[in-house]
Amino acid sequence: MAANITIHSAREIVTMNPSNPSASHVAVRDGRILGVGPLDELTIWGDHTLDHTFADHVLVPGMIEAHAHLLEGALWAFPYVGYFPRRDPSGQWQGGLTTIEELVDHLAVLDASLSDPDQALFCWGLDPIYFDGDRLTARHLDRASSTRQIVVFHASLHLATVNTACLEAGAIADAETEGVVRDEHGRPTGELQEVPAMMLAPPMTPALKSLRNDQSYWTLARLAVNAGVTTVTDLASQALFNQGAADASARIVNDPAYPLRFVPYCTPSFGPTVQDDDAVAARFHELAATNTDKLHYGGIKLIADGSIQGYTAVMNWPGYVTGAPQGLWQVPPDRLDHMVRTYHEAGINVHIHANGDAVIDAAIDAVDRALRTHAWLDHRHTVQHCQLTSAAQYRRMARLGMCGNLFANHLWFWGDQHYASTVGPERAHRLEAAATAKREGVRFSLHSDAAVTPLGQLHTMWCAVNRLTPSGRVLGEHERISAYDALHAVTVGAAYQLHLDHVLGSIEVGKHADFTVLEENPLTVHPIAIRDIGVWGTVLGGVPRPAGSDPIGPTSR
């Protein structure tokens, strides 16, 4: 019998398979798991190579990020200047600029590093919500350069702040565009709100257009390996009606050098036939027919509302503590019903972006109605973000067979803001209510929404387990979950809502040999240390993929 069996020893293997929870060895053949157990139980499979690379490491199932975007890989073409430190693709910490002064000093360094005086400086990741007092303006940025155009693109992706050189180059003072913020004398302050106003800044359009490229896939892969993630969704794929996007995914992801499984969920609103749900379903089935072990078109993504911190999530009574209006439907409820019903009847898994509790009601209603006329019990339709879901809503979701994917990173990145200025203390305490989801029987995952927050499931687990905010507050101690439940959420829980739990999510015979290789066991370290656990890298389909600083690129042909 041909060998080609590798048996990996490990300090511990946390399998997330309840019938065989922990082991010392895992055998791999043809990229799949042949067996998990003590060495003497695995030798029954015959000749093998014993590999001790992971003898001092802990293996857990390959972590799955069930809500991220390709943009996470694209933005790193530009410098990150955010408040929170963030690892770049080479593993170096960037950002961590906590005052306007630090930001300006850093921009001056970046300015000095550019040799071409005409090259604009475009950077990203700023969230002025964290700066006390002053709003960032052109005058601040002018201290970094009075001659080079500077654009600071905010983390929200809805705003940018530019310097005076940029205001002048774009003749922005004369523009009539809404969203050009002006001072009491009518002069632009440098802040540009929403895409049309941002497009007045000459560097903006070329920068945004440059984001869609092959390199973003490879950069995403480097970030994922370094974070210990083996499967990443692209939860707003354009592939339905953009053949270029579909071709790029197939060419890159199916390259043996590509160290990630990639699961696009297609967004019909990016396409030319937003009303024709049958055409969308038919096109989706064509794409899904091209699925491979690595590239898996999982379903349709719908976007029903906006964000809580942007006050565009649609809220039930009593709404926002500021008295802001109810929020904005991105699709009318009747249309949501029709889309969900059409895709449900076509056997397509639907993931619905819904943050506010009013839109979560509408998402649940849509699935409820679809089920009344078409009995597909194993649909696993998922509420994405699911931020303000109540216990009553989780009970309905459980009865209807729906899943939740909770935006746990919000607890850390915006928890203090939610407490103080969006939904107020009580509802902030039940944001991302993972303990309630579990108690009410909803299968759930946890996510980063990268690039909105950084890709990294250890950090995301840490958020759900500790529920700490930067100010030191525990935001909802009764919604904390155990490290086991958090690890379950980013492995089995994620695989389940992608309809991939038969091949991913646990270390057990028959599944893909996807592992996250860690320095410590996340189930036994102190909960506060989960996010600091070192990552050796990953194993994808049996192939070790070490973390590192070198770029990953295509197989040369």
Next chain:
Amino acid sequence: MTTRGARRRVPFTVIGGFLGAGKTTLVNDLLRHAHGERIAVVVNDMGEVSIDADLIAEHDGSTITLANGCICCSLSDEFALSLPDLLDLDPPIDRVVVEASGISDPGSVAQYGTLPGFRLDGVVVLVDVETIRGHAADARIGPQVLRQLERADLLVLTKLDLVAAHDVSEVRSWIADVVGPVPCTDAPRDGLDPSVLFGLDHVAGRDPGGPIDHGFRTTTVRPGAPISRDALDRWLAGLPSHVIRSKGRVHTTDHGPVVVHVVGRRRAITPDRSASPPPPGTGTIVVIGTGEMGGDEAFEHGWDELT
């Protein structure tokens, strides 16, 4: 950017309104009856565009080119970033029309029309007289439906054949109550004349004061005396609400020759860079309005008062 800025600014019109208000019908009409203009129509849904095959010169999936020179492309997420590329088309386009999605704020979409190379011509919102009040009263989507009406420069009532006449007048007064005096016109059963929406270039040759298609009237106003830019602006602001469209060229005393564009309650006065602007003290403004609009005398009277 420089070359774009040097060119004539291309008028940019947004067609808004809730789902089912008739936007697609209007867009299909426009593509078929462009009156010789080369219009780039950016639609919400290519699948809803119905054009006879023999009128299609080219169809590459995302863009349809018609035999009459018009093009039709889809509102995708690349739409925004690629909009300025429409200015580079050869031969150049005469106008951009964007169909906003049924739930979106057409006023937000209109902001793209303020980018260099474009001139925001107006936000036209279609109103289905049969369903509008029900949608506006819906606790969930009502605020967004009302927002669409508030953002309109010109409202066009549609589906008039589906309701009784007195219901239409009730809708009219309801609109006046909720959004104020926005110019409002009816969509005729056989389609809206594009000149009503897009200007008077192709009706200006008709008899001043005489009726044009579908009960609309047009009249030509000439200044009796020199006028300043501010006075001109005040005169335009004071036009009665049954005026839905005006366009003209006037020589002002303080800003020289200017071009005037009015769509409903939006008015724009821009420098006239044409080869032959009107001489000092002269000018012409063509006004189009609903059947209730009066003749030349009323307009000239207002003008005289300002000068």
